[in-house]
Amino acid sequence: MNDSTAGRPATAESPATAEAAPGLRADHVGRRTHDRLILDGVTLTLRPGETVGLLGPNGSGKSTLLRLLAGLLAPSAGVVTLDGRTLPQVGRRATARRIATVEQHAHTQTELTVREVVALGRIPHRRAWSAASAVDTRAVDAALERTGLTDRAGQSWHTLSGGERQRAQIARALAQEPRELLLDEPTNHLDIQHQLDLLDLVVGLPIATLIALHDLNLAAMYCDRLLVLREGHVVAEGTPADVLTPSLIKRVYGVRADVTHDPGHPVIRFLRRPPKP
């Protein structure tokens, strides 16, 4: 399907080259508010083209890590670098031309059409006072095409279903022409068909993707690599087959599970608690 799948074992096994390698990297980043440590000493490298899943229970720091990586929050410890330069060095606009984010719930009161929403993605590429160029129009068209929203382009954003709104946000992110895409639980509140459609779309993109997920089976099916967080700390990192073991699931989520190994990826089956005596 794409190069990243083929290169999976190699990239997962060679963290030593990460310093020099291009891509987005969080180096021992932490984030604390007045009284609480949200994230502590997290290191993650997102290499070109790969799909990395970010797992962990609610409140484990997934969203915070994504916001640090996008430069929307400043780390209180550690540093986030893009091709070796820190995000403040890269600059806000240049960062937005490289990294696109899709948040969990996009909401607006403005009456925008789908095309207008997608065209927002061109803002970091355009100068003040300049009109939309042919390049902008092509990027918006391509993003609509890729997400299957071409027919909906003229429709009001508010008339879209939840799945279509997520697709429109992904289209907006693609219009940014990023090389890194960060998604925060994009499959929440979607029915199963739309969850699969959306993940097929995302992993089919020729860019590096970091995607926070709740569903372990979807993570196993779609991700090259997984990073598991608990209470702000990394508890496991590696291929789905390495990471998703019954003991890790018990430790992180506090539930019992059977893991069988299908060809390609592990399959997780959660078990009921034993009846109380």
Next chain:
Amino acid sequence: MSARLLPLLAGGVAALLASVAFAVTIGPADISTADVWAAVSAHLGLGESTLPPLRDGIVWNLRMPRTLLAAVCGAGLALCGAVMQSLLRNPLADPFVLGVSSGASTGAVAVVVLGVGGGAVSLSAGAFTGALLSFGLVLALSHSLGGSTDRVVLSGVAAMQLFSALTSFTVLTSADAETTRGVLFWLLGSLTGAGWGDVLLCAAVLAAVLAVCLGHARTLDAFAFGEEAAAALGVRVARTRLVLLCAVALLTATLVSCAGAIGFVGLVLPHATRALTGPGHVRLLPVTALAGAIFLVWVDTAARTVIDPQEVPVGVVTSLIGVPAFVAVLHRGRRKT
């Protein structure tokens, strides 16, 4: 998109010029469009005035500055309203949400009623000072609360209440009936007594602030999905918010100190214009400024003629005429999907 913007702007400018030319002919002294043309071209050095000095004076020194100040105020208030609504993501935001108008009232009342400044300070100067003090308070308050948009709105509401209370208190305890009536008239917004000085000052500030806002038009688009989404699109949110809030406050303070707090224009004209242009600010901002200018020229004409020779504060008429018009626009503008 921008192909349709140019005809719209050209049409708007033509309509504005026609409105001004027509509004100047209306009033107790019978003056024709030809008289207006003669007076204006004479003063611009394009020919000899054929008008008697009295009529020339009515056109050039009374009606012309007043009509132009109406246009500038309408344009400025509508522009400020549009920017505030987008920046604060609040459809109820208007230029006065930053507490500027209530601060101006307190400043004006301090000068007129309490005699602050001992006669050396004009009502306008007092109003302008009050407006800036109030805006400073809002800025400091919202910053100390974390600076997010809802904090800005809440700080504005707090300042508005505080300064209205101060104004009411001062008027009730210190003013005689005549002064009260004068102050009340000004508080409701009035273009009476507008001079060329007011026009030029307001127009200069309008031009500067319009340029700043147009430069940020695309940035304002990015705020549609909130401040964090704007940041993710490369916008330096805190800096942008500060620049635009200061620009809007400066323009509003200038307009209010010349013409009082003319309500409604800044709240409603942006909504009405959005129904015409869509939400993109490259189109919305210039068109809403033109629409505000045309609207206020006509409303002021009505305000000074409808119950002749009595004059109604223009701020009262904006609402009386504006509300039905607004309801009609909202009904027509409801998008079919």
